[in-house]
Amino acid sequence: MTEAPTLEALSQRMIAEIDALPRRLADGARYLIDHPDDVVLLSMREIATRAGIAPATLVRLARTLGFADWSELRAVYANSFRTGPARYADKAVAAVQQDKGAGLLSETFRAQEASLAFALESNALEDITAAARTLAHAERIYVAAFMSCRGPGLTFTYLCKMLRPNVEFLGSEGSSLVADLSMLTERDAVLSINFQPYAREIDMVADAVAKSGASLISLADSRATPLQPHASTCLLFSAESPSFFPSVISAVGVVEGLAAAMLTELQDTAMERIGHIEEQLYTSGSYHAHRRAR
Known part of the structure; x- marks a missing residue:
């Protein structure tokens, strides 16, 4: 490539072309779009594992996008990398992997907390x-x-x-x-x-x-x-x-x-509607009358 694109331009290009890519290349592109920090922080093999593809697929993706190899594509991400908070989902996965003694219910609740964050x-x-x-x-x-x-x-x-x-x-x-x-x-x-x-x-x-x-x-x-x-x-x-x-x-x-x-956007209109519906729920017997607060 004569001039390296910005990360934003590269991401927009992948989004625009993703439907035309073969399925595995599209899976790789989608992962890069949604996890740009990982391209800098993780090895190509680890990225491929997380994306559910082979490492060679990332090389093919880089060449399809006009780069000589994976390292040239990775350089675009490295140039744009900014230190930020770690991905919460990654934190959850790491915590689950380290705590093998916990039950599935506990692991699930921890992952849900991380997903909300x-x-x-x-x-x-x-x-x-x-x-x-x-x-x-x-x-x-x-x-x-x-x-x-x-x-x-x-x-x-x-x-x-x-x-x-x-x-x-x-x-x-x-x-x-x-x-x-x-x-x-x-x-x-x-x-x-x-x-x-x-x-x-x-x-x-x-x-x-x-x-x-x-x-x-x-x-x-x-x-x-x-x-x-x-x-x-x-x-x-x-x-x-x-x-x-x-x-x-x-x-x-x-x-x-x-x-x-x-x-918040609808304000009084919505609050009036909520009050009307709530009144109808009580009147219809959908709510227990003794629960009603006045």
């Missing part, structure tokens, strides 16, 4: 605020959350309906994803929640957002998802877990934070 560290206040503003003032909100992401998606839907009307969960019972997506307009907003491996429906959401001009908030385990090119705001959560399945605890934390930020 990772979400707090990774999402700037201005990004949360921007996402909340978009969602608060859209004509309609559609929540796109499939498979194991359905849990945090339903949590957000429930909370958001307490704050404002016209909130729908895409592809819910009694409807279809195709029909729901066909109703999107440029006045609407979509909150999409995803982690790898991504559900096939993510491509349908991306196409519908692109065609309709709807605003998109992407909450995912990576900044390099198929939705990223269409998103006005990208928020991160960690799905790392010592258990057999990825964790969505930090995704739940982020959506609860989004709901709190939306309350």
